[in-house]
Amino acid sequence: MAAMASARRLFSLxxxxxxxxxxxxxxxxxxxxxxxxxxxxxxxxxxxGKTKAKAKAGNKGGERLxxxxxxxxxxxxxxxxxxxxxxxxxxxxxAHHVPVLLGEVLAAFRRPRPLHSFVxxxxxxxxxxxxxxxxxxxxxxxxxxxxxPTALEIGRGHIEAFLxxxxxxxxxxxxxxxxxxxxxxxxxxxxxxxxxGSVDESVAVGSSGVDDILIDLGMSSxxxxxxxxxxxxxxxxxxxxRMDPKATLRAEDILNSWPELEIGRxxxxxxxxxxxxxxxxxxxxxxxxxxxxxxxxxxxxxRKCTISKGRQGWIKxxxxxxxxxxxxxxxxxxxxxxxxxxxxxxxATGGRLAVISFHSLEDRIVKKTFLELIxxxxxxxxxxxxxxxxxxxxxxxxxxxxxxxxxxxNGIVLTKRPITPSQEEEKLNxxxxxxxxxxxxKA
Numbered sequence: 001m002a003a004m005a006s007a008r009r010l011f012s013l014x015x016x017x018x019x020x021x022x023x024x025x026x027x028x029x030x031x032x033x034x035x036x037x038x039x040x041x042x043x044x045x046x047x048x049g050k051t052k053a054k055a056k057a058g059n060k061g062g063e064r065l066x067x068x069x070x071x072x073x074x075x076x077x078x079x080x081x082x083x084x085x086x087x088x089x090x091x092x093x094x095a096h097h098v099p100v101l102l103g104e105v106l107a108a109f110r111r112p113r114p115l116h117s118f119v120x121x122x123x124x125x126x127x128x129x130x131x132x133x134x135x136x137x138x139x140x141x142x143x144x145x146x147x148x149p150t151a152l153e154i155g156r157g158h159i160e161a162f163l164x165x166x167x168x169x170x171x172x173x174x175x176x177x178x179x180x181x182x183x184x185x186x187x188x189x190x191x192x193x194x195x196x197g198s199v200d201e202s203v204a205v206g207s208s209g210v211d212d213i214l215i216d217l218g219m220s221s222x223x224x225x226x227x228x229x230x231x232x233x234x235x236x237x238x239x240x241x242r243m244d245p246k247a248t249l250r251a252e253d254i255l256n257s258w259p260e261l262e263i264g265r266x267x268x269x270x271x272x273x274x275x276x277x278x279x280x281x282x283x284x285x286x287x288x289x290x291x292x293x294x295x296x297x298x299x300x301x302x303r304k305c306t307i308s309k310g311r312q313g314w315i316k317x318x319x320x321x322x323x324x325x326x327x328x329x330x331x332x333x334x335x336x337x338x339x340x341x342x343x344x345x346x347x348a349t350g351g352r353l354a355v356i357s358f359h360s361l362e363d364r365i366v367k368k369t370f371l372e373l374i375x376x377x378x379x380x381x382x383x384x385x386x387x388x389x390x391x392x393x394x395x396x397x398x399x400x401x402x403x404x405x406x407x408x409x410n411g412i413v414l415t416k417r418p419i420t421p422s423q424e425e426e427k428l429n430x431x432x433x434x435x436x437x438x439x440x441x442k443a
Contacts, residue, residue: 078417080104084424091134092127094158097220099127100432101356104419106135108354108439109212117141117203117210119196121189121343124220126155130162132214133180141210142182143199147244149186151220156184188244189215190339192346209348209442215339216356218435227294231326233318236295241326251325252292260284270333270361271324273317279304297321323359333365340369344411347442352414354439363418363436370440374408414439 085103092099099105105128109115115136120129123144133139144159146152159182185195196203196210203210223229227237230251239252254263264280267273282304298318305314327333343353357363406413418436426433 078415078419079422080107080419084422086424086428088131089425089428092131094125094127097125097127098429098431099125099131100216100218100429100435101419101421101425101437102128102131104421104437105214105354105356106131108414108437109214109352110135113350114138115211117143117212117348119143119145119192119210119213119343119346120216121145121192121213121339122216123155123184124151124216126158126162128214128216129155130158132212133159133162140179140181141200141203142180143195143210144182144184145187145189145192145195146184147186147188148223149245151223152184152186159184188335188339190335190342192339192342196346203346203348209346209351211348211351213343213347213351213353214356215343215353217336217362218356218358218431230294231322232294233298233315233322236293239292239294239297239325241322241329243330247330249329251329254325254328255283255297256287266324266328267321269324270327271320272360273320273324275305275317279317279321294322327361333361336362337365337369340366341373344373344440344442349442352439352441354437356435356437357418358434358436363438366438367418370413370438371406371408373440374406374411374413374443376408376410409443411443412441414441 080103088102088106089098092102109118109132115132115138118129118132118136118139118141120126120132120143123129123146126144129142129144133142142159144152144155146155163180163182183199187195192213202208219231223243224231225235227235228240229242230237230240239250239255241251242249254266258266260280263283264276267276267279273279279301282300286300298314301318301321302314305317340353340355347353355366357366404416406416415438418438420437421429421432421435
């Protein structure tokens with residue numbers, strides 16, 4: 001016991017107490033179905049020498065195996081039909097962050113009826129919100145929320161500057177501009193009901209509701225590029241990863257104190273890492289070797305992992321490990337599912353909720369929850385079963401990018417398959433490549 005007490009820990013120079021008991025922490029984290037990868041699609045770690053030999057032997061046909069699935073995935077993408085508007089991104093992109101699927105978000109909320117109220121649950125640098133304000137001068141109420149106070153402060157500044165500039169320009173829209181009330185709140189989007197109730201009781205649950213809600217689940221450049229936040233694989237910093245700086249649980253707490261099996265479960269379920277068993281053992285062993293930063297974790301992965309066919313070696317593994325830790329620290333999956341239900345409750349009749357996700361775990365939750373919401377119960381997560389619910393292709397000149405819709409008694413899923421970025425946007429912003437947009441409309 002004395003030796004254990006004096007042992008140096010891998011990711012901090014001192015032991016931090018957990019914010020909650022381990023059993024309670026495990027109970028509150030949603031478990032997702034692990035993703036199955038093909039043999040050509042994995043990263044192998046140095047558990048044995050045989051793996052390296054096999055990778056070398058199969059190297060000749062590796063490129064052909066890799067190229068074919070990539071081409072198939074690109075063909076399956078549902079890209080927007082509208083022309084890419086580079087000027088739109090030029091007006092609303094900032095050095096802090098480039099908004100993703102900006103034109104597609106505007107299309108999702110573009111309807112014949114006026115848009116009077118809009119909620120951006122993940123304000124960030126306010127790129128999406130500014131574009132909505134520009135496109136809908138009739139907007140009367142805007143609410144922006146973000147759990148990150150630094151990001152919200154930047155977004156608030158951009159909104160204030162935009163509104164001041166619009167007021168200075170004046171013109172025939174003066175009367176419309178005077179009606180816009182804009183509010184920003186440092187809150188997690190799971191508290192959307194409380195925030196709306198405090199802003200305007202007339203749009204609270206059980207009353208008229210709001211017209212449109214946006215949730216962008218991606219991390220912004222403001223967070224990734226700051227090494228002190230601990231989100232980046234490529235920058236050395238503390239193992240923090242808290243979206244809310246006031247939260248108590250950090251990534252270093254998990255790595256230093258959680259049981260080995262729990263660490264493995266996180267890597268498997270949240271990182272979808274095929275070598276989770278090997279990595280969990282290496283992480284626990286390394287607790288006695290010292291180290292206290294993201295750089296130390298990355299170096300451990302670099303030492304233990306090597307390149308295999310179809311992957312980019314250690315950086316892909318490190319990205320999955322960092323994703324798993326970030327999801328566990330912020331309890332992201334459970335918060336997402338609860339927030340989708342709360343946001344749908346807050347919509348007015350005919351109101352729309354749009355969600356942008358960036359990895360398969362998030363997208364599966366959004367897809368499944370949307371089907372539950374429109375049918376008022378459990379939804380089958382099987383892709384084939386969803387076809388039975390789909391309406392025929394709809395030829396709608398106003399919304400040509402909605403290919404098929406899924407009708408339910410409580411609403412319509414407008415995107416049977418998610419919308420992905422255009423090729424032009426991918427060239428402009430490589431970080432948008434994994435983005436998927438799904439939209440639901442309340443009956």
